[in-house]
Amino acid sequence: MNDCLFCQIIEEKIPAERIYEDEHVVAFSDINPQAPLHVLVVPRHHIPTLNDLGPDNESLVGHMHVVAAQIAAERGVAQAGYRTLLNCNAQAGQTVFHLHLHLLGGRELGWPPG
Ligand code: 5GP
Numbered sequence: 001m002n003d004c005l006f007c008q009i010i011e012e013k014i015p016a017e018r019i020y021e022d023e024h025v026v027a028f029s030d031i032n033p034q035a036p037l038h039v040l041v042v043p044r045h046h047i048p049t050l051n052d053l054g055p056d057n058e059s060l061v062g063h064m065h066v067v068a069a070q071i072a073a074e075r076g077v078a079q080a081g082y083r084t085l086l087n088c089n090a091q092a093g094q095t096v097f098h099l100h101l102h103l104l105g106g107r108e109l110g111w112p113p114g
Pocket residue numbers: 005016017028029030031032033086087093094095096097
């Protein structure tokens with residue numbers, strides 16, 4: 001989608017610090033990091049929210065988590081611990097309507113989240 005921020009990052013029309021990419025996903029650093037490690041794992045295909053997923057997307061969502069775990073290991077936070085999360089729609093704080101998994105690590109993470 002032309003007007004989607006993350007589609008434009010995926011298409012390299014907008015710069016981002018790319019961490020990882022393959023045929024299914026691109027991972028890049030969050031521009032406003034909430035932890036020492038804050039990476040977004042984003043499907044190449046434009047899917048607005050978790051509500052828009054169907055059975056065909058099951059392997060994609062699994063893959064997003066596998067990629068996040070791999071980045072956590074590479075960045076040295078796997079043993080200490082880290083968090084993955086997806087915000088869905090306004091009340092959860094979703095601001096970019098292209099599905100993305102947050103990977104947060106490198107500090108103590110409070111629970112419950114705000
Ligand atoms: P959401 O609130 O939708 O779950 O997360 C959107 C995330 O995208 C936020 O953490 C925000 O900081 C990040 N973000 C917004 N604009 C940009 C951008 O232009 N580049 C990058 N790398 N991250 C962005």
